[in-house]
Amino acid sequence: MIEVETCRAALLGSAERDVWRAFQAADPALASPYFSLGFLDAMSIVRRDTRVLVIRESGDIRGFLPFHKGALGHARPLGGPLSDHHGFIAAPGAVFDLQTVLRKAGLKVFDFFGALGTQTAFRDHAQEVDGSWVIDLSGGYDAWIDTRSAVEPKAFRNLRARRRKLEEETSSFRFRINDDRPDVLAKALEWKSAQYRRTSHFDVFSVDWTRKLIDTLLGGGLDNTSGLVSSLEINGQLAAAHVGMRSDTVLHYWFPVYDPAFSKLGPGLNLLLEIARGLSADGLNEIHLGPGEYDFKRELASWQFPLASGYATAPSLAGAARRIADRIENAAESLPLGVVSTLPGRAFRRIDRLAAFRAA
Template identity: 35%
Template sequence: MDLAVLRPGELTGADREVWRALQSEARALGAPQLANPFLAPEFTLAVGRCRPGVRIAVVHEGAGPVAYLPFERTALGVGRAIGLGLSDAQGVVHRPGFHWDAQELIRACGLSVLEFDHLVEGQEPFGSRKFPVFGSPVVDVDRGFDAYLRQLRARSSKFVRTTFAKERKLGRDVAPVRFVHDERDPAVLRTLMRWKSAQYRRTGRSDRFAHPWIVRLMEQLFHTRTESFTGLLSVLYAGDRPVAAHFGLRSPSVLACWFPAYDPRFARFSPGLVLHLRMAEAAAADALAYLDLGRGAKDYKNSLKTRELTVHEGMVMRRHPVALGHVARRAPVRALRHAVLARPELSGPADRLLKRVGRLRTGR
């Protein structure tokens, strides 16, 4: 395998252009999952400015590159998909017809093991068919917003009716409602992160924004704007007051939904749902194909989705002591989490326990 492992700063402008071209052609060539902005060079380069172990494997065949695999590597050779735990799409971005040997690939990358938690479809050389499968709900808007609303109404006319009624009530009771699809004020991004941190603490989850590198990554991506990639902040306002916001990543065909949050003082108006419907409307107007809501079962995702993609979670490993030790540490935790998520009689009590911890943490 003719492969070079590069640091982010070593990726040439020509490499980035080929990478972007592979993504731009992916949807027309039957691999729309590769058009996800989490698989774009801009995301990898932003993570590389915040994390020291980022590397990019560039595979060449003939005259030029045919595949790119971004990953993070420890000094011991443990590999993680780029942004593991944060990114909602991972894998090799490649030319149609390119096939690889997983063992040969990770060996050439200097890895003993490579771990994924959102491996997209079409990555069979990694053995993804043997990995656990998870649904990633999407909102299709390629036929326009009105067509999407008709599909929602056919499934639950009450949901659509009550959500728009709450939007009107918010306008009457608080202030006129307006939606900004591409908000450029960084102060609103900081407001969103405060809301999300409070939500994590309130629900007993780990606060991602307690990690300075994640805050830096958000700020980097907010200011990243190219023809093929944008960090997109969308905001629902009541008057001049933001009541719900979302930060995600946009490619020419996909809006990857990432961090939504709202001001809990306005929860009775369901501002998060209103925001997502307005985001879908704006995405349709911009000729996007779909919004990817990301892996995970949530009531709001079930209400909004039109279908589901699938992503995989698993590890590719060589017979190596470091790999065996890593799997021994990680596998039991993953197995327990999967068992809880798969059984409602366990996931319900677990969620209530986390919320109880959150109340103790916040003193409520």
């Protein structure tokens, strides 16, 4: 029988942290910085609602589940809406019943939207299944280029043409894989905020904790996690930037942005390829591009790993309310009303997304 303890990151002792590191090191599926202790510590600095479940059996730690504790026992994954990947940090093959874990932790609802689909605890409650695209650099940059060029010859011809155009039609250009200039970070986040507003998406950097998180990740000193800003300058002007985070072996491709004035030169893709080249030489094995049906992800990625979205509830009024909301959404979407039938679901998701960003 399992026992579940809820605690703050700062209260994890050295023994618990050693077990966490051992779990992460033993399972390649947990190599992302999202599963590192450093990301937990960074989130605990910027959000007071950060917690972690410690799951024990016969006194031995079997797993951890980091999360954000909301009102009325509502839990969300660590990192909130910025978390593309989440799940249990446990030994390979470990199996948990998510409802039992929630009940023993006193939690009523757990919403997830990028949980590892390989973990049965989430797969059993999944309503949607997606995949996260992966650039595999484990054999080196040249091996990845050769393999993907054979599969996507047209796409890689276009990439080579864009690189030639960059070399031939500019007086100068410079890549920086690790660009620590504050003005570059500021400009990258300014551009990203403008892009969110232009495309009618919520500006994730309009809330304090998201920017503080980036600063914390870039500040260094975290366990197997660090922020990374990369840039491309063309003719002395910033043309593209990427703000991401990495573990020892995985870069999470997080916030890419470029100046549309340079779009014909493919600044974003040129920067991504240079990041792959540079970090491959620095021991990086994978770049996680996240989910989404984008041509560049499909063309560059070597493979995908499954992600699950859904929710689990423990017996409670909050759990019943979550299930009722889900039934309303499903019933509305089954009606032959066109776009109108999606409105309840869109409203619920928007409310939940805003609540997740505003929590602290």
